[in-house]
Amino acid sequence: MDYLLHIAILSSIYSLAVLGQNYASGYTGLISINHGAFMGIGAYAGAILLKWYGVPFPVAFLAAGAATGLAAWLLSFPLLKLKGDSFVLVSFGFSFIAFNLFLNWRGLTNGALGLKAIPGPELVNLLDNTKIIFLAILLALILITLWGLHKILQSSYGVVIRATRENQKVTQIAGHCTDSYRRSVFVLSGVITGIAGLFLASYISTIDPTLFNYHLSVLLLIMAILGGLASLKGSIAGATLLIVLPELLRFLGLPNSILAESQQISYGLILILLMYYRPVGLFGTYKI
Amino acid sequence: MKKFLLPLLVLSLAACSGGEQGESDVIKIGYIGPMTGDAGSYGHDTKKGIDLYFQEHPTIQGKKVELIYEDAICNSQSAASAATKLVNIDQVKVIIGGQCSSETLGAAPVTEQHKVILISPVSSSPEVRDAGDYVFRMYPSDAIVGQTLAEEALKYERIAIITESTDYAEAYHDSVLHYLVQAQEVTPVVDEIVQPNTADFKTILQKVQNAKADVLLSIMQTPVKSGILVKQAAELGITAQIYGTDTLAGDDFEQHAKNAAKGVKMVIVAEDDSRAEVKEFKKVFGNFQAPVIFSLKSYDAAHVLADAIEAVGYDSDAIKQWLYDMPGREGLGGPIEFDEYGENNSQAGSVKVGVEDPATGRIVFELLREEP
Amino acid sequence: MQIILNGLIVGSAYALMGIGFSLIYSTVRYFNLAYGMVAVIGAYVAYTLMNSWSLNYVIAMLAGALVAVLIGMLSSSILFKPMVRRGGSSLVILVASFGLLIILQNISALIWQNTTRALSISDRILPGYNLFGLIITPNQLMIGAVALLMMLILELFLKKTRYGMAIRAIGDNQELTKVLGLKTEQIILAVYVIGTFISAISATLIALEIGIRPTHGVTLVIKAIIAAIIGGLGSIRGALLGGLLLGVAENLGIYFLGGQWQDTVAFTLLAVFLLVRPEGLFAKKRLVSVN
Known part of the structure; x- marks a missing residue:
């Protein structure tokens, strides 16, 4: 039972992160490989405040969102000037730079030693099994985000965003400042993913820079593509599948020495098969 | 979403049915270590040391011992997953691990939360001291062993330090620096960091050479990195005396450093070679991939744990108390007594130096004989 | 100074990786991330040949490169060509190539383990040579010399042979290649052969310094991409x-x-470079944009 809650919580955290990723990548065509770094920023911002300044959780929540939003905003200036493959490359590069910062800025992040004993929301202590309320908070957050994003995408603002994805030039000619639209999407996607990062930090209670390197960014993108770009429920599906599948492999009784590699090979196979047969992913509507 | 409910249901039934662990006729002991990766030599030897003990003593309280191994690749995230799996799925109450300090530090939050004993044979980071109430370790803290390294460094004028940015290496570096700067007010002339994913030290070594350092402390996570550093230093003609930490020697080090290892020194806890039991152990063990002391410590860890369970049963709180209360004893790897932090700081570091074995031509590490 | 020399030597190996990558990109117009991993497999094969059959370094390097070429050709024919035919965009192929990279990386980990393998020219570690006050190690000498040799051979090939001219032409004008009597598919195969060969040589050279481990696949393809982009995609001189x-x-x-x-x-x-001079140092082709 505890184990199921554990899987459910991880799936929820990643689902939230992928909602952020998909919002940027699926709906705006910004195929970014830096959301792992965003999770890291949210995680570290919240963890530092929670652990060393003892702030109440809601404050850390706001701080995580704000810090990541700020980082996304700053990053958007150089990044949004680029298109297509160059965007992908620089975004990928940012995940390395962010990793270096997490690792080297020892005064702030404690470097390779990481942060330990990060507290979670006080609410979870209401029940003996802290996981239950933690999961409940996450699910509520996911629902709110789903509802919020849905509303945004349905609005006239959302129409412009999708138009920008299809053809930026035409949208500009129609009179829209596409850059500020794309920037706002990027920032919001960062905020959402940053908050997911905070919950990750609180849940596993120890974080270190290696958690947030390019592997995480790639994983988030794969989850988004698998579930389907430009599909909100696809984000959740993709995240959950890629959390549950490796756990299933564990039960196959594979000898330990090849388990990790087998999991990775299965990721690779999924990617290739997806790209070959169904690049839109499970529920997606946007073809890259 | 509906399609997920059925498999989830099945999974939950499976998980729950495996959950209830009443009186079982098996004693489960978990193992967390680097079975693969650059630190694989440690995983291999420590696992073998533990296996050796349980081959000789297969039962505790009449029940068979079952060892469950998890690979943590010298990585704290993997160790946390490994611990989660061992604790939640296998329902172990005692784990011998991690080996790399990163592993112990990663596993500890999980084991602490579930009140599972975590006894590490060879983790040495000072951080492990505060890792938890149920965390014990056999190997002295780097705060102590590192002091020996610092004292060695102080014999020279200009000290250079190269550290890998990993948790073990950085904590070790901090201990050494603390001793140098705080206690002795000496500042290194070069204090550089290298990224964990690279192995080209040449430019940093050039910095060391340019600063005219006469001693170089190499604080790396694994023998592989140490080996590559020593190799490149030799090629560049670095004249400074190189010192490594416990993570220097091993088969992997030798593979990379080859003859360049001659004259390299390392600070490590040394085993007492003169004892008959140690000689016997070495004979039975066979081929060592890592320093002998690691296998001895793992054997001792298994022994201490087995005695604890034999005395008080498979109850982690009772075992914990037993370990804290345990009177000092002599293990194969040296004295064992746990202080209030669960540390065993009864030994200091020794200096070993790489010498050429005339029989094989290979470089082996032997205790440095102090000149009068 | 010494630092610049170090940089130039390791840079020449990066240059080889970049040249091979640029060559392939200029013909197929997609990013193949598995490129770096295939190269590393070439180094692994060289390692195995040296250790198990005591082959000399250079022979083992060449043999390893041939194996890499085989894998490269297979990946092109079995995976990438069909995907292009199905109308996959360059981004789709990039993602698929990443999947291939992951698979190859983990298969390498299963075969050769995750520990770093050592590769050396000789049994003993030898001190470097002193040249005008600069030290150049035997490894560095090997890397620099072989890299230079490879580049010269490539230059000759591109200028003098039919395939070479076709490769240079295909970027600018596909019609021209038909005049030379070569089909696009043959040219693609040719660049894969050459590009993969060069990359495997490069990986085996770099292995002298930093050893071989599965994660080097990603590391090297990143270096290749950076080198190629700075230089201007499609330009050999640029990648150099x-x-x-x-x-x-x-x-x-x-x-x-x-x-x-x-x-x-x-x-x-x-x-x-991408922000200020996206066409690279020697502008030849801009990066294909998704939009």
């Missing part, structure tokens, strides 16, 4: 310069900023 520049910049960064910022320096260099 890009690789050298990358090597020197990295080492200067290590010396003056500290080893911990190595990756940051590399990627900042990439970002600066």
Whole structure:
């Protein structure tokens, strides 16, 4: 039972992160490989405040969102000037730079030693099994985000965003400042993913820079593509599948020495098969 | 979403049915270590040391011992997953691990939360001291062993330090620096960091050479990195005396450093070679991939744990108390007594130096004989 | 000084990786991320040949490169060509190539384990040679010499042979290649052969310094991409310069900023070029954009 809650919580955290990723990548065509770094920023911002300044959780929540939003905003200036493959490359590069910062800025992040004993929301202590309320908070957050994003995408603002994805030039000619639209999407996607990062930090209670390197960014993108770009429920599906599948492999009784590699090979196979047969992913509507 | 409910249901039934662990006729002991990766030599030897003990003593309280191994690749995230799996799925109450300090530090939050004993044979980071109430370790803290390294460094004028940015290496570096700067007010002339994913030290070594350092402390996570550093230093003609930490020697080090290892020194806890039991152990063990002391410590860890369970049963709180209360004893790897932090700081570091074995031509590490 | 020499030597290996990558990109117009991993497998094969059959370094390197070429050709025919035919965009193929990289990386980990394998020219570690006050190690000499040789051979090939001319032409004008009597598919195969061969040689050379481990696949393809982009995708001379520049910049960064910022320096260099001069040093083709 505890184990199921554990899987459910991880799936929820990643689902939230992928909602952020998909919002940027699926709906705006910004195929970014830096959301792992965003999770890291949210995680570290919240963890530092929670652990060393003892702030109440809601404050850390706001701080995580704000810090990541700020980082996304700053990053958007150089990044949004680029298109297509160059965007992908620089975004990928940012995940390395962010990793270096997490690792080297020892005064702030404690470097390779990481942060330990990060507290979670006080609410979870209401029940003996802290996981239950933690999961409940996450699910509520996911629902709110789903509802919020849905509303945004349905609005006239959302129409412009999708138009920008299809053809930026035409949208500009129609009179829209596409850059500020794309920037706002990027920032919001960062905020959402940053908050997911905070919950990750609180849940596993120890974080270190290696958690947030390019592997995480790639994983988030794969989850988004698998579930389907430009599909909100696809984000959740993709995240959950890629959390549950490796756990299933564990039960196959594979000898330990090849388990990790087998999991990775299965990721690779999924990617290739997806790209070959169904690049839109499970529920997606946007073809890259 | 509906399609997920059925498999989830099945999974939950499976998980729950495996959950209830009443009186079982098996004693489960978990193992967390680097079975693969650059630190694989440690995983291999420590696992073998533990296996050796349980081959000789297969039962505790009449029940068979079952060892469950998890690979943590010298990585704290993997160790946390490994611990989660061992604790939640296998329902172990005692784990011998991690080996790399990163592993112990990663596993500890999980084991602490579930009140599972975590006894590490060879983790040495000072951080492990505060890792938890149920965390014990056999190997002295780097705060102590590192002091020996610092004292060695102080014999020279200009000290250079190269550290890998990993948790073990950085904590070790901090201990050494603390001793140098705080206690002795000496500042290194070069204090550089290298990224964990690279192995080209040449430019940093050039910095060391340019600063005219006469001693170089190499604080790396694994023998592989140490080996590559020593190799490149030799090629560049670095004249400074190189010192490594416990993570220097091993088969992997030798593979990379080859003859360049001659004259390299390392600070490590040394085993007492003169004892008959140690000689016997070495004979039975066979081929060592890592320093002998690691296998001895793992054997001792298994022994201490087995005695604890034999005395008080498979109850982690009772075992914990037993370990804290345990009177000092002599293990194969040296004295064992746990202080209030669960540390065993009864030994200091020794200096070993790489010498050429005339029989094989290979470089082996032997205790440095102090000149009068 | 010494640092610049270090940078130039390692940069020449990066340059080889970049040249091979640029060559392939200029013909197929997609990014193949598995490129770096295939190269590393070539190095692994060389390692196995040296260790198990005591082959000499150079022979083992060539043999390893041939195996890599085989894998490269297979990946092109079995995976990439069909995907292109199905109308996959360059981004789709990029993602698929990443999947291939992951698979190859983990298969390598299963075969050769995750520990770093050592590769050396000789049994003993020898001190470097002193040349005008600069030290050049035997490994560095080997890397520099072989890289130079490879580049010369490539230059000759591109200028003198039919395939070579077709490769140079295909980027500018596909019609021209038909005049030379070669089909596009043959040319694609040719660039895969050459590009993969060069990359495997490069990986085996770099292995002398840093050993071989599965994660080097990603590391090397990143270096290749940075070198190729700085130099201007599709330009051989550009990739050469890009690789050298990358090597020197990295080492200067290590010396003056500290080893911990190595990756940051590399990627900042990439970002600066993409923002300020996206066509690279020797503009030939702009990066294909998705839109």
